[in-house]
């Protein structure tokens with residue numbers, strides 16, 4: 001059976017959260033065993049909002065160390081930074097020229113993120129086109145994402161299809177991979193909005209680097225509801241369902257098993273056990289993270305990943321340039 005080609009990226013826009021772990025990283029670790037995987041630090045996406053330079057430098061290193069510490073193995077998967085492979089920007093431009101204003105205006109993430117900005121950066125508007133380039137550059141057949149990225153992936157499919165229709169079969173059309181549970185971990189303080197690493201409300205998210213006592217505290221303070229029944233019902237019991245989702249994702253139990261496990265127990269017990277499994281997962285992670293963050297091995301691995309990625313990306317880019325009829329020399 002031919003392997004799937006997987007591509008997924010994470011922005012170095014802050015310390016990763018439990019949402020990023022459950023919705024993305026946890027799946028990546030599993031996928032690298034069976035499929036051909038490309039995991040990317042999408043730093044050119046991160047600058048679509050103004051960033052402090054030192055902060056970005058630190059976030060980029062933190063993200064690389066996080067990928068490695070959760071268990072991404074650079075021998076199995078290709079781990080690299082988007083900005084180290086210039087083909088992303090070239091193909092990004094080509095995908096912008098393939099995009100329409102109307103479809104970019106419909107992106108809910110653009111609408112949400114531009115609400116906060118005084119003047120709306122053009123890059124924030126066109127970044128889904130760059131994201132489409134990130135994906136098709138590696139002929140990705142599948143893109144594992146959380147719920148929040150579904151719309152962007154649909155756009156990527158539309159752009160790839162449009163390009164193929166205009167210029168002839170060039171790109172593979174990528175399929176989304178969205179988990180049944182855990183694709184949208186919610187905020188602990190406001191369970192109707194998603195847990196996000198760029199949130200300003202400290203108690204709303206669990207950072208993968210939070211001190212373990214803080215993790216416990218945040219989970220114990222998480223909002224619940226006025227009933228006392230532990231069952232999954234995302235519409236009527238979003239907070240409790242969120243805690244159940246965290247529990248089942250980390251312990252690898254099905255939702256039915258998780259519900260059964262907590263049958264007859266109270267919210268106090270639920271929080272204690274959720275905190276326990278999260279802390280047990282974070283403890284070894286944080287130790288490995290400390291090692292990678294300060295190690296030169298990280299720099300070498302990222303360089304190696306960039307070289308592997310460039311080969312694949314440049315091949316696609318050359319094909320696209322030939323298809324379009326641009327350029328006098330090869331990349």
Ligand code: ATP
Pocket residue numbers: 008009010011012013014017019020022023024144145146147148149182183184185186194195196197198199
């Ligand atoms: P930002 O607020 O800067 O956009 P983010 O937390 O949304 O940060 P991204 O870098 O945009 O993180 O996304 C990284 C990956 O994590 C994507 O695959 C995304 O779908 C997934 N993801 C993000 N938030 C969640 C969440 N709350 N639950 C599950 N998956 C998530």
Ligand code: MG
Pocket residue numbers: 148
């Ligand atoms: Mg996001």
